[in-house]
Amino acid sequence: xxxxxxxxxxxxxxxxxxxxxxxxxxxxxxxxxxxxxxxxxxxxxxxxxxxxxxxxxxxxxxxxxxxxxxxxxxxxxxxxxxxxxxxxxxxxxxxxxxxxxxxxxxxxxxxx
Numbered sequence: 001x002x003x004x005x006x007x008x009x010x011x012x013x014x015x016x017x018x019x020x021x022x023x024x025x026x027x028x029x030x031x032x033x034x035x036x037x038x039x040x041x042x043x044x045x046x047x048x049x050x051x052x053x054x055x056x057x058x059x060x061x062x063x064x065x066x067x068x069x070x071x072x073x074x075x076x077x078x079x080x081x082x083x084x085x086x087x088x089x090x091x092x093x094x095x096x097x098x099x100x101x102x103x104x105x106x107x108x109x110x111x112x
Contacts, residue, residue, distance in 0.1 A: 021077035023084065025067040025093070028060035035063065036084050038077040042068065067097060 022042050026035040026049060035057050039045040046065060052058045071077040083089040 021071045021074050023069045023071065023077050023080045024065060025084075025097075026057070026063040027066045028057070029062045029064055030060050033060055034066070035060070036081055038071075038074075038081045040074070066100060067093075 019040055021038055021040050023036070023038045024042060024045070026037075026046075027033070028035070035049075037045070042065075046063075048054050049057045049063050050061055052061055057063060069077075069080060071080065084093055
């Protein structure tokens with residue numbers, strides 16, 4: 001079941017719709033820390049974060065979306081989220097984000 005604002009993409013050559021999962025990185029405009037998570041509904045999740053309904057980011061709002069990656073399965077997205085929270089994953093993110101990270105002055109010590 002998909003909710004309003006959820007990401008869907010058309011399956012190749014089938015005409016069927018499939019749910020997509022998104023790994024996202026938020027930057028706090030309060031302290032420039034990063035938060036890494038995943039969801040099947042990015043619009044809803046961003047609203048939850050910025051309204052203070054997420055315990056781990058409640059104290060660092062407002063948050064701004066810095067980066068996203070889409071995946072076909074919840075499992076793939078969860079694995080990538082966990083990877084980005086490792087030292088090696090942080091190095092990969094630093095390379096991927098480069099200028100965007102520097103522009104926001106964010107640190108790669110994410111709130112988990």
